[in-house]
Amino acid sequence: MDHFLYKDGVLHAEDVPVSEIAAAVGTPFYAYSTATLLRHYALFDDALEGTDHLVCYAMKAAGNQAILRTLAQAGAGMDVVSVGEYLRARAAGVPGDRIVFSGVGKTADEMRTALEGGIRQFNVESEPELEALNDVALSLGQVAPITIRVNPDVDAKTHAKIATGKSENKFGIPIARARDVYAMAAAMKGIEIVGIDVHIGSQLTELAPFEQAYGKVAELTETLRADGHNIRRLDLGGGLGIPYARSNEAPPLPLEYGALIKRTLGHLGCEIEIEPGRLIAGNAGIMVSKVIYLKSGEGRDFLIVDGAMNDLIRPAMYDAYHDIVPVIEAEPGVDQHPYDIVGPVCESGDTFAKQRDLPPMTAGDLIAFRSAGAYGAVMASEYNARPLIPEVLVNGDQFAVIRPRPTFDEMINRDTIPEWL
Template sequence: MTASPHHQLDGVDLDALAARLGTPLYVYSASAIRQRIQSLQAALHGTDSLICFAVKANSNRGVLALMHAQGVGADIVSAGELWRAMQAGIPPEHIVFSGVGKSEQEIVEALDAGILRFNVESHDELLTLQRLAQSRGTTARAAVRINPDVDAQTHEKISTGKAENKFGVSIDEARRWFAARHALSHVQLDGLHVHIGSQILSLGPYREALKRVAAFWRELAAGGHVLASIDVGGGLGVCYREGHDHPVDAADYIATVREALAGFEGRLLFEPGRYLVGEAGVLLTRAIRVKHGEERNFLVLDAAMNDLARPSLYDAWHDIAPVGSNTHPATTYDIVGPVCETGDTFARGRTLPACSPGDLLMIHTAGAYGASMSSTYNSRPLAAEVMVDDGRYAVVRQRQRFEDMVAGEQLAGHWESV
């Protein structure tokens, strides 16, 4: 979501906000998030369905509380995300647990919380879940994550549905699980799950994956295996590059799911992450200086790869623009941060109006996988996060202090033996 011509986001002046709270600063539009949620909910009207926000996209409790207020649950991949979701008010019966590496302690915590279901990704995990549920005298509800061997046509590092990826199991293996499920005294295996990747910009990969899942569901039903739910994952893409990225319309996506799974009488689960928050967030940053090199001009910002890792991690494109009026001549820059890595680069050869030290810039579409992936590399405190909503703002994460950054550290003054 971009600022208005008056350089506002959700009715809040970004210049004034940055002057008051400092930079780097993440800003999230509550209105934009609600609009995305409502677009999915409207398309799902009349279905038995639950939207579970992929917490990894943005794990701020203020964002999670907004999700809960709109009737959205949580898709988690760690005990920390479980804790955050429940702290934000999301009830455990609206939480699903995905991920290939759930530890025994994490499984126990999720069992004790009473989450909706586990998306199981290996036979070892299935047996571990059975053993732990039995030891606690409870029954876990589970879905098998199918790896349909479908190319999501996205970046290789966020593709999750091909046979070579670490996620899920083949349909052949899942078939064996269902054939032996009566031996699982404390796991109710009654669901399917599929998630083929992230930042998907066409319906083709979804159609292919859902075709294979639907065929397997019908095969199971013919064999007497009644499914309570099918979780179709997430992955809907957003616009990072204006005029280049053309995201799928939510109504078209839901129509594709409905068509593929027509006749299914159980519950449909959805796990959108980026789609709900990506375009709703921006990262505000100030220019520190302009460096004129022999071959290139460098625009050095106070934001860095520790604040927004996507460009250095995935060579990801984010639109970047000055905030406020700037009619200076167009200039081409490599836009970089102050971290001591060549990879600390947001853009190469990007054309902007000529900038000066102190100018405020906006990195667009930063609401997903921005703050949630940030670190304190180079001993840089975590950026503040703020939510704006119809002319108001609220800080949802204070800027980290040096004292906060080292709070868990201590000198080696007390030595012990094991």
């Protein structure tokens, strides 16, 4: 469920007409719904009711500080994968003891920043990283709390580019080597073992891979405890998918996911961490674009819009589907027409959809790309010297620009020209 609905024939973000936002900030732009963000966070929090738990929002999905503060004020922690995300979370008011640091390539400088600023735990991905973290912690006179990310070799049955739990993926250590690596960690004076970490991928649409992975984690927990390790926290990652197409069968609900966690791991008495990102932010955001031209081709019509692959790269990168709807609702009974919906970037890959049925469109009409809140604005670029587009947060009948569109001068003046030129 989201809060982008038609009212009196106009698409609204909560109680604000999307056309009103377009008139104020121009197109294209991203708009997020506060009510949807909070509702989706609460679904996960409620799903783990009765357990000691923390829902850490995976901020790589959508990292604007206004979004982070909205969720943090509701009780969320944060999962970060870079020092930039760490500092962004701290700037948004998230305390260090509610931030989990993931990622395969943490540098010593990143580790140092997080230790000095406060951190809940590092999710360690390799033996070399473990050694580097121990050195940094000892140099600061600190002890770094860690989980070790294990790779359970489970097929998440998702897109190859977002699968992370198979043996050929770069993430974590093979679960078969876990005992040796935990023994190595236990011998380090700058390291404190607090638990186990696992994350098998993103956009999972069934529970079976989770159940398989969590079963292996349960066995490993018992083994490591028998070895003398104080395993008291299980970081289970994220990955629960969302329905991008309204016609698709819906992925499992957070309540079902929570029941699975309790069934497979509840007997261990561990604190549970989960790191949802897409399901919290995905349907909480839309990208709005304007039709520039209607172009007739050989056997097909093109809608050329002012949004492009640099603004929303998921279709070009993943062949991802986004539901696309007109901002002004069509009259009942109006015949649909198939369009190729494309942007102005000089690549054939700048295509959002092919032969997508829409009511008849013309230049100046507004369209909305649904389910664009996750991996939309955060993956945007200035390719073709196109400025990053604004982000807008809606709260009831109010909206605010939470990242303005830079001017061309601001974008161009970030370059510096050497003296010899």
